[in-house]
Amino acid sequence: MDRVHELVAFLLIALGVTLTKFNVAPRVMRPLVRAQIYRAGVCLLPMIGFLGCALGLIIIGQTVSLLTRVGAHSFIGTLMVTVVIRELGPLLTTVVVLARVGAATVVELGTSRAQGEVEALEALGIDPVHYLVVPRMWGLAVSVFALTIYFVLVALLSGYLFAFLQDVPLSPAEYFHQLARALRWEDFALLMLKTAAFGIIIAVVSCYQGLAKPLRIEEVPIATTRAVVSSVVACVFVDAVFIVAYLLI
C-alpha cells in the first residue's frame, strides 16, 4: 500500500512539475520529448505493424468470416469497434511499449541514479523530474496513442484481407460502412484519453522504479519486473474505469 501511495505522490509531483515548468527551457525539453517519441513510437512501428497484421489475420479475419457464415454480419462493426478499437488495440500496444521501453527506462534511470547523474543535474539547477521524467511521460503518452491508431488501422485492414481471401460475401464498402456506423466521436475522445493515460502510467511507474532509490546491480531485474507488473495492474484498473465510461455513453 505504501508503494501505491509513493507512486501516486510521484505521479502528482511529475504532473505538478509539468504544469509549473511548462515553459521552462523549451530548447532543452522539446528535443528530449521528440527523442522519446522516436524511441517509443517510430522505432516500434515495425513491431506494432507485425502484431496488427497477426491480430487481423488470426482473430479478426476469422471473426468476420464466422459472423458472416451465421448471418450475423450486421454486428461486425460493433464487434470490431468494441474489441479492437476500445480494448485490444490500446492494451496490446501498451504492453509492447512497456516491454520495449518501460523496462529499458528502469535500467537507464537506475544506472543514471547510481552514477550520480541526478545529483549532477541538481547541482546545475536542473530539476531531475523535469529533465528525466516529464519528457518520458509526454513522449510515451503521444507514442502509445499514435501507435494504437496505427495498430487498429493495420488490424482492421488485414482482418478484412483475410475475410476477403476466404470469399466472405462482404464488400469493403459494407465493412467500412459498418465500422463507421459503430464508431462515435466519444470513441475517439476516450481512445485518446485512455492511451495517453496508459503512456503516462508506463512512464511514471518505470521512472519511479528507476529513480526512487539507488539500485544495486542485483536489484535492477527486480525493479524492472516490478515496473512491468505494476504498470500492467495500473493500466487494467484504468481500463476498468474506461469500461464504465463506455457503458455510460
Added chain:
Amino acid sequence: MNAAPETIARPPVIEMFDVAVATARAPDTAVISGVNWRVSLDDYWVIGGPTGSGKSDLLATAAGLQRPLSGAHRLFGSELPSLHETERLRERLRVGVVFEDGARPFPQLTVAENIALPLRYHRDWNDAMIRQRVGEMLDVTELSAFAGRAPSELARALVPRVGLARALALGPEALLLDNPLAGLDPRQERWWVDFIASLAAGHPSMKGRKMTIVVACDDLRPWTSQGRQFALLKENQFLPLGGRDGLERCNEPLLRDLIAAESP
C-alpha cells in the same frame, strides 16, 4: 573557528551553524556533527579527510544540494528553504560543484552538449552566444579537440575536465571541488592545481573575478601551498586549522597522515 579580521569583513558565501551533515547513503544518519564554518568571498579552503569521512556530504550540504539534519545553513547570507523557488535557484547557481568520480558528465551527451546544457536550460541566449561560451570553456579546459565526442571516448584523465567546464559555464562565484585529483597522474594534477589557482586569482573566462574555492581531498600535499584556509574531518568532527601557519603548527596525527599520503 579563529578567523582573521579581514575574513569576517568579507561577505559570507557559505555559513554553517552547528550543522549535522547527513550521509547520502543513510539520510537519517549524521556523518559529521556540530559543523560551525564560514566561507567568505575569495576564500580558498582545503578540507582534508580520509575516505568515508563525509567530504562529499559536507560539500553537498554546503552547496545546498543536501539538507542538514540539524543546524542552520546559509548560502550568500540566505537560508535556502526560506526562499522562493526562483530565488533559491538563483542562489544555488552562484555555486558550481565538481563531483568526485570523473565529475559525472552525462554519458548520452557530447562534451560540448554537456557544457551547453546548463546554458540552454537557464539562459535565454541565442545559439551563437551559447556556442561562444561553450567554445570558451572548451578552450580553457583544453578540450576543444574533443567537443563532439562522448565523455566515454575521452582519456580517463580528461573526463573530469568536462564536469569542471560544465560547472564553470554559468560563471559561478564559488566552486566546490570534491577530490578533483583522484586517479590523476602528476602532470594532470599540476594542470588542475594551476587552473584552480588561476580561478582563485581571477581567470579571464570568469571576467577576471576572483572565485571562492573549496577543495575536499584525501591527500593534502598538492594543496598545502595553494589553500589559504584549511580544515580536517576527523571522527565525525569538522576541525578548522586556520591558514598555512595553522597547518604548520598543527600536531594532529591525521594531518601528518594526509600530508604523507601516497598518491593513488
